[in-house]
Amino acid sequence: MKKFKTSEFMFEVFSLIVIVIIVQGFYATVVRPRAEAAAAVDTANMARDPNYAPPRNLYIIIKDYEQEVCFMLAFWSVAIMGYKGFLLRRGRQLLGADLLRLPEGMKILPEDARDYARQVEALPDDMRGELLPRALMSGLHRFGATRNIQDVSSAIHDTCELEFGRLDAELAMVRYVAWAIPAIGFIGTVRGIGEALQQAHKAVEGDVSGVVAGLGLAFNSTLVALGLSILVMFMLHQIQLRQERAVLDAEAFLDEHVVRQMMVR
Secondary structure, three states: HHHHHHHHHHHHHHHHHHHHHHHHHHHHHHHHHHHHHHHHHHHHHHHHHOOOOOOOHHHHHHOHHHHHHHHHHHHHHHHHHHHHOOOOOOHHHHHHOOOOOOOOOOOOOOOHHHHHHHHHHOOOOOHHOOOOHHHHHHHHHHHHHHHHHHHHHHHHHHHHHHHHHHHHOHHHHHHHHHHHHHHHHHHHHHHHHHHHHHOOOHHHHOHHHHHHHHHHHHHHHHHHHHHHHHHHHHHHHHHHHHHHHHHHHHHHHHHHHEEEHHHHO
């Protein structure tokens, strides 16, 4: 398990670095140059025609630093959830595997529990760390020690309950990101309103461009942050649902194919 934790941590760090580089490069080479070009065209059109209303431009909406950080965090949380979804899919594949290689009609006796446990222990490290083998080993060890089938069910259930808690705790970073994205958007809102207030004296003189730019930053940062937060929260609830189903399916599989095959003489 420690090996899996280390690899997951390295994935999170590496993916964050890659996402920061990609998003920063995309903003520097595409978003901000196109936003500046679109703003220049709008300024020229408004100078020629006082009634000209510039259309909403995607690059202008997302060009500021707050929106850039929000995209970095959103893509990072999606990468983390995608990795956890991959791990869930790999673990669910074991539901169709015959880990005990139990012959048809054969019952599991307490004195045979240790031999079956050795078969599970012989699995590769990446498979042995999944929920199904861990819960299976816990049940077999309990069966060999207590010779009580009810204790086996309790051991498997306890292992699955611990898995529920572990999976929920590992999503703490994604929950933090889901909270941080709208918070960063509100920082952009405050910064934009502050910049607009600093240009208020020019608005009194008839030049409202500074106030408009500040309010544009305020509203655009809030719009982007809230939109990304909704997307991240939706994906977070989806991955939580898949995790809960995976744990419940593993417990049901063990109850049907292992616990019901146990017998005490």
